[in-house]
Amino acid sequence: MIEVGTxxxxxxxxISLYFEIFLLLTFLEGKHEMKKSPRESxxxxxxxxxxPCFNETKTLTKTVNSLLxxxxxxxxxxxxxxxxGSTDDTWSVMQKFKENQSISLFQKENGGxxxxxxxxxxxxxxxxxxxxxxxxxxxxxxxxxxxERFENPEISAVTPAIKVSSPKNIIERIQSAEYAFSAFIxxxxxxxxAIYIAPGPFSFFRREIFxxxxxxxxxxxxxxxxxxxxxxxxxxxxxNAHDAxxxxxxxxxxxxLYKQRVRWIHGFLENAxxxxxxxxxxxxxxxxxxxxxxxxxxxxxxxxxxxxxxWNAAVFIGNKIIEFSAVGLxxxxxxxxxxxxxFKTESIFILSSILIVLTIILIVTGKYILDRRVGFSRDILYxxxxxxxxxxxxxxxxxxxxxxxxxxxxx
Amino acid sequence: MGKFDWKKYLIVFLITAxxxxxxxxxxNLASEKRLDEIKSIExxxxxxxxxxxxxxxxxxxxxCEDLNNPGLSADLNSLAEKLSFEEDKLGSDNQxxxxxxxxxxxxxxxxYLLVKKISEKCHVKPLTVLYFYxxxxxxxxxxxxxxxxxxxxxxxxxxxxxxxxxxxxxxxLKTLLSVFKLERKLPAVVVNSTPYYGFKSIEExxxxxxxxxxxxxxxxxxxxxxxxKSK
Numbered sequence: 001m002i003e004v005g006t007x008x009x010x011x012x013x014x015i016s017l018y019f020e021i022f023l024l025l026t027f028l029e030g031k032h033e034m035k036k037s038p039r040e041s042x043x044x045x046x047x048x049x050x051x052p053c054f055n056e057t058k059t060l061t062k063t064v065n066s067l068l069x070x071x072x073x074x075x076x077x078x079x080x081x082x083x084x085g086s087t088d089d090t091w092s093v094m095q096k097f098k099e100n101q102s103i104s105l106f107q108k109e110n111g112g113x114x115x116x117x118x119x120x121x122x123x124x125x126x127x128x129x130x131x132x133x134x135x136x137x138x139x140x141x142x143x144x145x146x147x148e149r150f151e152n153p154e155i156s157a158v159t160p161a162i163k164v165s166s167p168k169n170i171i172e173r174i175q176s177a178e179y180a181f182s183a184f185i186x187x188x189x190x191x192x193x194a195i196y197i198a199p200g201p202f203s204f205f206r207r208e209i210f211x212x213x214x215x216x217x218x219x220x221x222x223x224x225x226x227x228x229x230x231x232x233x234x235x236x237x238x239x240n241a242h243d244a245x246x247x248x249x250x251x252x253x254x255x256x257l258y259k260q261r262v263r264w265i266h267g268f269l270e271n272a273x274x275x276x277x278x279x280x281x282x283x284x285x286x287x288x289x290x291x292x293x294x295x296x297x298x299x300x301x302x303x304x305x306x307x308x309x310x311w312n313a314a315v316f317i318g319n320k321i322i323e324f325s326a327v328g329l330x331x332x333x334x335x336x337x338x339x340x341x342x343f344k345t346e347s348i349f350i351l352s353s354i355l356i357v358l359t360i361i362l363i364v365t366g367k368y369i370l371d372r373r374v375g376f377s378r379d380i381l382y383x384x385x386x387x388x389x390x391x392x393x394x395x396x397x398x399x400x401x402x403x404x405x406x407x408x409x410x411x
Numbered sequence: 412m413g414k415f416d417w418k419k420y421l422i423v424f425l426i427t428a429x430x431x432x433x434x435x436x437x438x439n440l441a442s443e444k445r446l447d448e449i450k451s452i453e454x455x456x457x458x459x460x461x462x463x464x465x466x467x468x469x470x471x472x473x474x475c476e477d478l479n480n481p482g483l484s485a486d487l488n489s490l491a492e493k494l495s496f497e498e499d500k501l502g503s504d505n506q507x508x509x510x511x512x513x514x515x516x517x518x519x520x521x522x523y524l525l526v527k528k529i530s531e532k533c534h535v536k537p538l539t540v541l542y543f544y545x546x547x548x549x550x551x552x553x554x555x556x557x558x559x560x561x562x563x564x565x566x567x568x569x570x571x572x573x574x575x576x577x578x579x580x581x582x583x584l585k586t587l588l589s590v591f592k593l594e595r596k597l598p599a600v601v602v603n604s605t606p607y608y609g610f611k612s613i614e615e616x617x618x619x620x621x622x623x624x625x626x627x628x629x630x631x632x633x634x635x636x637x638x639x640k641s642k
Contacts, residue, residue, distance in 0.1 A: 018427040025423060193414075282415050289415050319554070326555040327562040327613065341448060341493055345441035346500065350434040 006348065009308060012301045013351045019294045020358045023188045027365065030191040034242070034369070043151050045127040047143065047204070048078045050120030052113050055088045056134035059249060064097055066137040071144055079103045080120040085110025113200070114216035114223040121210050130204030136248040137165060138202055145244035146204050156209050156236035157228070158244075159186060159195060160202040163370050165247035170382050171257055174390070175250040177383035180366030181359070183242065187369055190240035194287035196295075198228040198238060202246040209236060219274075222267025229275045232287055242369050258394050265299065265398035266406075272296055273402070299395050306392040356384065445497050446507050452490045453514050460521045487522060488564065490515060491574065503546050503576075513581045519573040520583055526571060538567075538622055541601035542574040543593060552610040556598040559613060567626050 049067055053060060060081075067079050079102050083091050097103045106119055117131055128150060132138065142160060149158040161183045167176040189195045198205070203224065213234055219226030231238055251257040272279075272292065279296075281288045360380060368374050400406070494515055498508050523539060530537035542560055544553040560572050575584055577597055591601050596608040602619050617623050 014427060014431055017430060018423060021427055021430075022420075022423045025419070025426075285415050290420075322554050323558045326558040341445055342496060343441075345438050347435045347438035350438055351431065354430060354434060 009348055016355055026191050027188045041148050044073050044076050046076045047128045048124040048126040050080045050117055050131045051134050052082050052084055052116035053090050053134045054084045055086045057089050057093050059135045060093050063134050069140055071140045077102055082106040082116040082120050084116040114218055118215040128204050129207045132202050133200040136201035136246050139245035142244040145241040149239045149241050154237050155239045157198055157205045157238045159198055159240045160244040160246045161242045161370055162201055162246050162248055164250040172250050173379040174382045174387055177363050177379040180370055181363045183369045184362050184366030186240050187242045192286040194291040195238040196228050197225045200224050201248050220267045220270035221263050226271050261394035262397045266401045269402040302395055449493055449511050456518050463525055516575055516581055517583055523573050538569050539571045543577045543599045545577045545597050547578050550597040553598045556610055567623055
């Protein structure tokens with residue numbers, strides 16, 4: 001008799017495999033876009049970039065300098081730096097830019113990132129409004145690549161391609177591979193018309209859409225996710241400029257990564273609950289029928305396989321304990337004999353291996369999107385080896401927080 | 412492209428189903444190959460035993476050296492390991508596993524009888540343990556006992572351990588149980604025709620079978636000699 005747990009594992013593996021094959025096929029359908037070389041467009045509408053800050057003394061100067069170096073007509077670019085009631089020297093760091101004609105400085109009481117963004121939006125007069133987190137830096141051409149997408153009047157918002165800034169330690173390198181995976185996903189979702197996050201680092205909107213759909217909301221500390229979902233409900237199109245590179249400082253420690261991810265995943269689950277009417281409605285297209293359901297299910301799939309692995313490990317350890325209690329510690333080294341008979345050939349093992357290989361292919365494709373290079377890097381190796389040991393912690397905590405309606409904090 | 416494209420969803424479903432069923436087919440194929448290998452080992456053992464029995468009959472009047480064949484069904488241990496591995500994978504209620512276990516049990520009994528005959532002829536005490544277990548969930552100590560016997564078999568290659576699933580529906584096994592008047596108090600072992608019930612530690616086994624200690628001392632002295640010679 002096949003156990004229920006094994007049947008569930010097979011169903012989840014089938015859905016995961018389906019999801020990845022679907023994405024790969026979608027990407028291949030649209031890959032001709034990748035081959036196009038960027039065209040130098042003269043289209044240059046007025047743009048405002050809002051930089052919300054809360055205690056950003058360390059990175060703010062570099063962030064603003066990267067904006068000042070953007071390849072974009074200076075008279076068309078406004079930079080709003082909004083101090084959201086910082087308790088450190090952020091405001092004084094901001095003063096060094098007060099003489100710059102392109103830059104406007106704002107200070108307000110702390111109210112959360114979304115309030116800082118809304119202040120900037122309310123002051124902006126430009127056609128296009130975007131944001132840049134104060135811990136991120138932009139490539140010189142990034143704004144050009146983003147704005148090119150707005151030449152299509154159907155596009156209401158454009159997201160960038162985000163890379164980890166100078167990854168050094170293992171935690172940063174794991175995220176570097178993960179961001180490559182996200183770059184692939186974001187591009188593919190844009191083909192499907194199913195982008196559901198307009199990330200804090202360098203997403204742009206037509207200013208008029210805020211008049212139509214309203215400003216940013218608190219949205220469980222994931223205002224970028226809620227904004228994208230709101231755009232989707234109004235059937236406003238979000239595109240992805242895969243060649244608009246933005247570099248972000250990724251958490252350096254497991255604890256910092258854990259906190260960030262709990263905020264993200266908890267935010268996703270809470271917003272998915274708020275926007276549950278978007279699920280399984282053919283009128284909302286791929287987002288509704290495929291992307292949101294599988295994204296939600298993937299959280300539970302990851303947790304299920306974690307529990308499944310823990311159970312198997314517990315059985316193995318239990319057997320070892322029984323063996324130890326019977327014969328004591330046997331330190332004799334048994335000669336290693338390779339016999340194909342004892343190779344793991346269970347269907348779960350074969351299917352999981354196929355899934356891992358497919359995930360690596362998707363990450364390599366993501367790396368190609370970001371770096372225009374194809375290859376297997378150390379980042380991918382670390383990701384494959386360690387990610388499945390890290391993610392369950394924040395996934396479990398996020399599900400727990402959502403189930404008990406607990407709030408997450410920014411920091 | 413945001414529209415829901417049924418055709419594409421269907422094509423991806425077919426591709427996924429193809430990969431999925433290929434993986435399951437390969438897994439089943441590997442299981443079948445394993446069962447085939449177990450079957451071929453069993454056949455080989457059957458021939459080994461038959462050959463040894465014939466040899467025994469032919470050389471009934473000959474010396475013990477001619478009969479002392481250390482290679483006699485040496486594959487039994489490796490077969491036990493593989494059968495146990497496959498039982499773990501496919502489940503103890505799998506019909507093919509049960510069939511192979513029945514065959515294996517008959518071979519064990521034949522091997523046991525042959526070893527007994529040779530020992531009688533050569534006037535030596537057979538170093539054998541008949542082990543009776545159950546994996547129906549009614550024997551809490553069987554797993555530990557299994558580890559003990561595996562350890563002893565590794566430690567003393569001369570020791571022949573024959574393990575039998577008490578619940579196996581096999582008339583030969585039932586006869587064996589009645590020969591030793593074995594009660595259903597598992598785990599149970601039979602050493603020198605005497606049944607012992609319950610878990611037995613390594614020390615208890617060494618008491619029941621003092622020959623093990625002798626073997627250990629012999630091994631220790633031979634290794635000392637070897638190391639002295641090599642100096």
